Amino acid sequence: METLIKNFPKQLKEAIEISNNLKPIPDTKDVREVLIVGMGGSGIGGDFVQSIVFEDCSVPVLVIKGYELPAFINENSLVIVSSYSGNTEETIHAFQTALQKKCRIVCLSSGGTIEKEALKNNIPFVAVPAGYPSPRACLGFSVVLQLAILLKYNLIKSSLFEHIQIATDLIKFEQDEIQNKAKTIAQQLSGKFVAIYSTDRFEPVALRFRQQLNENAKVLCWHNVFPEMNHNELVGWADKSPVAVVFLRNKDDLKKNIQRMDICKNIISAKTNTFIEIYSKGQHKIEKLIYMIHLVDWISFYLAKIRNVDVSEVKVIDFLKTELEKDRI
Structure with missing residues (x-):
């Protein structure tokens, strides 16, 4: 984890490079609200994006951390589905609801069920680099790529990315x-x-x-x-x-x-x-x-x-997931 934290500026730079090469997204007009769906380390990126665009975004941005989506969503709602693993239970459930309501959807993950369902339903998919030990280690990717999606929909200004680069330089300079x-x-x-x-x-x-x-x-x-x-x-x-x-x-x-x-x-x-x-x-x-x-x-x-604790260890979360799986068998 020490190396991952130290390399946060590098991650931001890589995220900007990925965002510059995103594929065009069809049907970007008439979005009336944005919902960013994610949990834990994948969900926190939505909180930062919501705060960053608060004064600038032309439509409301909501962050959803749970199974359910609000009743008002429809074909004019943009739903950004964010799960680093691609297998987060709550996020997959919300994703299915967004599909049923015929929302505009963009998925963000490193693979898993989210990627499979996105490809199956012909939904735009943004790949986050795999191999990181936990979602909380990928905050730079999460924030920058979600902002890039909003930019694709012409909901924010491109100048925000200039400030991300300035911030990257700042924390490199201030590292010690x-x-x-x-x-x-x-x-x-x-x-x-x-x-x-x-x-x-x-x-x-x-x-x-x-x-x-x-x-x-x-x-x-x-x-x-x-x-x-x-x-x-x-x-x-x-x-x-x-x-x-x-x-x-x-x-x-x-x-x-x-x-x-x-x-x-x-x-x-x-x-x-x-x-x-x-x-x-x-x-x-x-x-x-x-x-x-x-x-x-x-x-x-x-x-x-x-x-003197292991930074990466989250055994109790793993135990919870195992217990939840027992109910599905």
Whole structure:
């Protein structure tokens, strides 16, 4: 996993190259909404895409993480089916529903049932390079290729890809500094339950951080967002707590959210002995998101090393899948 994290800039570059060579997609007109369907490490890419295009995409973008699709979908709905293995149960179920509703569909995977069904039904298929140990190691491919699909449908501007290249250069240049910062933060989080907070527009980073701490470092944590947490969870910080708190911040966030986070910093930091602020780097939103992805991935890796756990091992998920298979026999 260490090599995979280190090669994240390389993965982004490879993803851009693949996106530049995507085959033409027929019937790209009159799309009224986009649904990105995926679970876990394949689903998180949809969260980032939704955030990236929030201010720019000409139609709504929804992320679906489950078996079911909303009732309103029809032939004017674009459904992006994302499963790295191609065998994710929930995603296959949603894929079949999209077929029944005659949606526009584009599939994204390294093979499996998703690829077979796409070829069988003459559905556009985007191949993700195979051989990666887990979907969470393929976030660069997931984000860039989903954006490339939206570009094929003329729903976003091509200039977004320029910022992906700038972000790639940024994290390559900052690599040593990012890793040193990650080591320090991992030490601060060691042995503690972690609470992660961000603004709503940067929630995908908070979610990625939580999921990477879960899978890589094998620890429980939670996340919430501003301003929503100001209307409920803030009240829960009534007593002194052993929880380690991380604020994910951007210096050019919405001023109202900056003000809220500053005030809550004073409130929450008085209730815990471990309060950490992490600021993004970069100019464009994509640059900031990619910088933060790389940093939190490294934090999870170094926390796993401190805890002496296997970063790649997910035996409990494998056990769950085996138990689910028993019901199908």
